[in-house]
Amino acid sequence: MTPWDQKVFVIGEAGVNHNGDLGMALRLVDAAADAGCDAVKFQTFRAEALVTRAARMADYQQANTGRAETQFEMLQRLELSQEAHHKLLAHAARRGILLFSTAFDLDSVEFLASLKLPLWKIPSGEITNLPYLERIGRQRQPVILSTGMANLAEAAQALDVLLAQGCSREQVCVLHCNTEYPTPFGDVNLRAMARMGEALGTAYGYSDHTSGIAIACGAVALGARCIEKHFTLDRNLPGPDHVASLEPAELAAMVAGIRAVEAGLGDGIKRPSPSEAKNVAVARKSIVAARAIAAGELLDEQNLTVKRPGTGISPMRWHEVVGRRAQRDYAADEPIEPGA
DSSP states (O other), rough: TTTTSSOOOOEEEEETTTOOOOHHHHHHHHHHHTOSSEEEEEEEEEEHHHOOTOOOOOHHHHHHHHHOOOHHHHHHTOOOOOHHHHHHHHHHHHTTEEEEEOOSHHHHHHHHHHHSSSSSSOOOTTTTOOOHHHHHHTSOOEEEETTTOOOOHHHHHHHHHHHHHOOOOHHHHHHHHOOSOOOGGGGGOOOOHHHHHHHHHHHHEEEEEESSSHHHHHHTTTTOSSSEEEESOOSSSSSSGGGGGGHHHHHHHHHHHHHHHHHHOOSSOOOOOOOGGGGGGHOOOEEEEESSSSSTTTTTEEEEEESOOTTOOGGGGGGHHHTTBBBBBBTTTTTOOOOO
């Protein structure tokens, strides 16, 4: 059993939008729970193990932070301590929301494993990290695999590593993703999501970095079983991801939109729904007398017409009725009876 088996699994991605502050991280848990998310996710790393001291920030990170610093310096400020993880887990349990995290280095994988979390999230940047993939695969737990910056062959190769370590295909959900923050709508390529899932034989979903909620809801209409979306307490806060994140009210609107789309998908069989059955007689039409008709008169296109309600003979039987003799007198607008 995976979290996305019964319904679309909606993840509020807190990421590093706590700015290294535990109090803010706790409020992010509250915001995700209040919005109706199924889970809230953080990021677990040690800057020293994740990035060299000379590595530069991504262009979007530099633009969003407005700081002239290295990626190492930025990440060091955004680390969450092990003690903070324990406090966040306890708070999430009180709020009734699942909490998990993305590990970005092997030491962090080991730490998260010690917390006995029920699933794993592999970020896009680790999709070519063989030792990391092998370690996650050996957990033999549900895995969400983000595929930003990857082509189908790279996604398939990463999946093969997980499977070779004992993870089952049924435990994997691959997420289509674009790692630009925010992602231009023209670069989303949402159709690739379903095609990737079908090619890999796994559940699929979407990690959304676009502005707004439209694309996330659209992904559900295309069969996404998991949606991940960054959120923040305030988009104006300093930090690399705030500007491309939803605020709490928007996050709640996204969850509501996803649930509406999910409910609206149905079973794919075209038939009248129970709610509209009462409208059949009101909206459809019957064959009625266009004027007074005397018994024995020939029924034709001059003395017959079609009007609501649809409680009489269906107009689809028009050619059966035209040419018969009226069996009795009809007043104008009176429904023609079977046998005429």
